[in-house]
Amino acid sequence: MSDDIHALSGAYAVDALDDVERARFERHLAGCTACQAEVDSLVAAATELSVLTEATPPASLRAKVLADIANIRPLPPLTVPREEPVDDVAAPTPAPEPTAATGAEPTAAGPRDDELGERRRTRSTRGLARGWRLVVAAATVAVLAIGGFTVWRQVNTDPSRAIADQVLAAGDRTSTAKRFPDGSSATVWRSESLHKAVIVTSRMAQPPNGKVYQLWLQDPTGHMASAGVMPAGPDQVVVLEGDASKATGAGITVEPPGGSGQPTSDPIALFSFA
């Protein structure tokens, strides 16, 4: 994920982007599962603030709303399957309109009325469109027939990225976040059913010179098993090696290059799964 655009997630979550920035960020969002998870969680946090501004509306409003809805037909659910998230590789170009996405909603909704649907559809269409373009270049292609429409779907060729995407989208995912005094943060997402954990870092400082960050999974006896070495870079999405389903926690230590068999220093962060 690009460092610069990723930093817009907070402003996006509180509708503090102008139209151009929003369009740009949404293009990025369509292909960045880590950003999607972050945005969802930041939106949830922001909306909590509304408990501070409660105000009872006039009774007449209730009557107006209830009179209005009697004349409005609720839209059908979106039936297009979620696209495979794909990497953000190139500047988006106008792409062919995927028939399945538009076919699902023939309703001519007013632009002001339909914004949320628009935002969600944008994610969906953009993802599909990008997938379609990548198909031309990439080798692995799957053809799916859905309700009479044929949809091209790019199959993610990076297995680690695919696992990370699945964990971040898993129904049983849980997360544990840590913030560091320098403003960086790390979140470990775990899906018990997928047996996997993923760490998402944001603005992590470089490890001390000649050292690396090593990841660990802790088993119920307290033993730490290596879960691999973090790649360099401040913003990472890394799948922890090993089975995370029975782990009671994860940790990060500073180790010599290549990593160690056992932690040789105190962890800089511990994530409890309890």
Added chain:
Amino acid sequence: MDPMSRFSVVPSGDESPEGASRPVQLEHLLRRAATGDESAFAELYDAVSARLFGLVRRVVRDPAQSEEVTQEVFLEIWRHSARFDPSKGAALSWMLTIAHRKAVDRVRSAEAARHRDEGYGASTHDVTHDSTSEAVVERLDAERVHRALETLTQAQRQALELAYLGGYTHTEVASMLDLPLGTAKTRIRDGLIRLRDTLGVTL
């Protein structure tokens, strides 16, 4: 001045054990509304209208416009009720997102620029509560959010408040606070992350 400190909080005893039933209830009402069930939507309105209207009113300020926007918000919720995706967050959060977006759109439109603050009277203290157990629960929620806000730096709180409750873009926030461009968005994001982690927000 820190406008968030204007909200007074009633001190209370222990933590409330609520929360488990209400979100599920809202989701259920939303699902019924999606099938065209107007009485379910009326129940939903009663459960969330103070939250939605209050947020819209805080951003839009003008009472008449706030009512209009809130009306639009509820119609959009009704129309899109079948599109609510519980995997992306709670039902209340989804509805508040729609309300916030519409409120922000309203204040950013040219017409609203003229009206802004015009009709905004002396009272900023229209945080009203029914004297029911529900209100007690709301106060506990408010207190929890206040405590979480206190963990933010003053700079983060100020930027977040102008963006979320003021409806300003991060560029406008930077300019208002005399910050280098790009600083406000970082403060907003850092503030939100801290708020999220302190509140223990989970999806």
